[in-house]
Amino acid sequence: MSSNMDTYSDTLLRLRQSFQNGKTRPAQFRLAQLEALAKFLEENRTEMFQCLKKDLNKPSFEAEISELSMVKSEINLAINSLSSWMKDESVSRNMATYLDTAFIRSEPFGVVLIIAPWNYPVQLTLIPLIGAIAAGNCVIIKPSEVSQSTEKVLSELLPRYLDQDCFAAVCGGVEETSRLLENRFDYIFFTGNPTVGKIIMTAAAKHLTPVTLELGGKNPCYVHDECDIKNVARRISWTRFFNAGQTCIAPDYVLCSENIKEKLLKALQATIHEFYGEDPKQSPDLGRIVSDRHFQRVAAMLKCGKILVGGQTDQAEKYIAPTVLVDVAESDQVMQEEIFGPILPVLSVSGIDEAIHFINQREKPLAAYVFSSNSQIVYDFLERTSSGGFCANDGMMQTTIISLPFGGVGHSGMGMYHGKFSFDTFSHKRACVIRSDGREKLNDVRYPPYSDSHLNFILSMTEVKKKGSCVLL
Template sequence: MSEEFNTTKLVQHQRDYFNTDATKSVDFRINQLKKMKSLIRQYEDQILGALTLDLGRHPMEGYVSEIMLIINEINFCLKKLKSWTKPKIVENNFFISPAKSKIYYEPFGVSLIISPWNYPFLLSMRPLLGAICAGNCATLKVSEQAPFTSKVILELINRHFPQEYLCALDCGPKETEKLIQSGYDFILYSGETQAGKNIMKMAADTLAPVVLTLAGKSPVIVDETADINHAAKRIVWGKYINSGQTCLAPAYVYVHVSRKDELINAIQQQITKSYGEDPINNSDYGKIINNHHFKKLTAFLSQTEIVFGGRMDEEKLKIEPTIIEVESLHDNIMQEEIFGPILPILTYKDLDILISQLKKLPKPFSLYHFSKHKASINKVNQTLSFGGGCVNDCVIHSTNKYFPFGGVGSSGFGSYVGEQGFKTFSHTKSIIERRKIMIADLLPIMPAYTEKKFKLFRMFAKIIGY
């Protein structure tokens, strides 16, 4: 990181600007959203080209899964922001009536957003929209592992927004540690679990609130009533988009033992239909982010029984969509997050036993259940804890701008997107505007106390439910 981006000075510059109250104006926030939308349109081809270079993404995939979602969310924020920012009037309790009780949403101040490499544009801009909507200044630390997309983001933000308001940085782990310890008022991190734990420890020194969206092994359940062809189609799309490098992609499939062969055959057919007989040379199919991750994935494959796929090309950093059979969750490959185009298939016989097993695992980022049985669907949704999910689909819950996006437990905590993004980057401040006389003023609750006053007041309080 260059001298120009001295972390302490940067935070102070942004705090000084925040303290002018310029960012708190709703009109200011709306203008920044409009400007951001215009810039994304202006840089659209560069963003798509960068996603292809970093991740081998086809422009259609990049547009649908990154740019389109951001533009849609900006439009939503522009429509709703004025109503979100209005103070919320809430009811009073008996003793403080008559008075006005209001909840105000105020920006935290100077926010730090640390984005991941797997969806380098989407997962940079989505939380940044929340910071803008809430009226914060923000520093965006982009991923050095997606250099082409990061370069476009750096230009889009640093060339067109004042550094004291929004600033994008491309820096390594040591410089990122300095950023975290520089006194930000709020931190949002997306990425690996261990890094999230380290960020929590560092943020504790400044007591900055932290939101973490982390990795989490998202299971799929396919029961005996499922539409197998539909399940295969949605699993293949959700798993192999971005070559499996999606935090909420299906991590493994538990299929009822009576439907295993049928599902595996249907998944094979759907892979071929989507990516052809030679996915490695198909431009619709992406690549692994870097050589280090490629070697990690190929090491997994060397330990397993491959049912379908498994071919790879190190020069192109591609591994074709692969299916493996796994005996149990205790197998070695199930101890780590795969985060690639390798799909383990396991079987179960009894849903209650499966639920009991899944309860013993860390809480996943997502869960997907393919079933036509309403009671089973309700049982899974109500008894298992997970960040979010779908019934008879995969991944698409993350596209709903009305939904909070985030994990739970070891897959993270806190959420953002849409109104939840605005609230996440806001402090809720409670204020009572009292009148000259409240009910409490007419009651004997102020010193000097007497035994008689206490008995009478306690009797009155119990009568009205206190």
């Protein structure tokens, strides 16, 4: 057995003993750990900005709004709401249980594993951790080894702030993660791509471990003829090129009619120049691809179709210019894989019906976008498509409201989190009934010898009756 395996086993044993001893159960303990997490965030802000810059050349503006600020809001919401989240939830009862107490209790699963990705390495590690802490679990976090600098901060500094009998961080790549997954966890939360998601789910199945899988997908963006082209171009460009396009909810391709395609392409070209200047490589507001391997994968997609805007690369800097592609074939690599880079293909459709058919022929995406000043078109698109999240006339904004759940559907994932949804994800909803040990006479009707009169009485006390009438058409 490897030393890593020994370390994992020892760590798991320590955490499991702490959980079984009830250390994480009290609200005061959970609040203290959340406060400690907030302290970590505040005291290491500068270092995290530097790490994000080093890993992804992430502008401080983007790092603040998409990493640190989001985590801070989640911590504050959890602290503010924990007492209400932890309360037992009363439920309605039937006549047979009218004198009983019935409620749902949220209880922690136990020892949770959180495997985080590299593209938003702070946010996508810490927001699930907040939910797991709030729900009363012990946690092992596995930051991505691809974002090396941020991984080091999270694995080395964060454990100093949290109770090390209940929380741990582990490092490593594919081999180490595979060994880690051989252990039994009580819940696994994974953010990544569908290919690895299947591996995670297979490993979890060996122990019947429940999972949340936050995966990606090719997020469609339909631009209707009735729209403000300039606004559309600005909003699509910002969401596509934010974090150098390495965003799981970024629009992955645009569908529009030939009627407005030329106007949209010109507006996209003008917007890219407005945002990033004559030479985007010199812009302080454009990130870089995270690694040489990812650079080569994304750069290969530039061979698809025709480059209308951008296309410049610099492997030494892992730089790819904001790029718009046209004349792309559906069979091209750029339309078969999630791009995860600053490339935007624009395809033609005859109208909304063809756009929806195009979208529905593919796997369900993590997000779907529609741009139109016609509300009927917006709601038609919403009604006839399916995706993890949806936003009309903008991109990514659905993830900024933490009272909304974040999660995929089908190929783009399962489960949800953010805000109270994070607490619920990491909580087992335990059905509880407390009855009196007396009043036995009331139970006589359920005991043998059975009779029709007793059966009819029980059914009258327990069955839910239909209200009103139903007309079949």
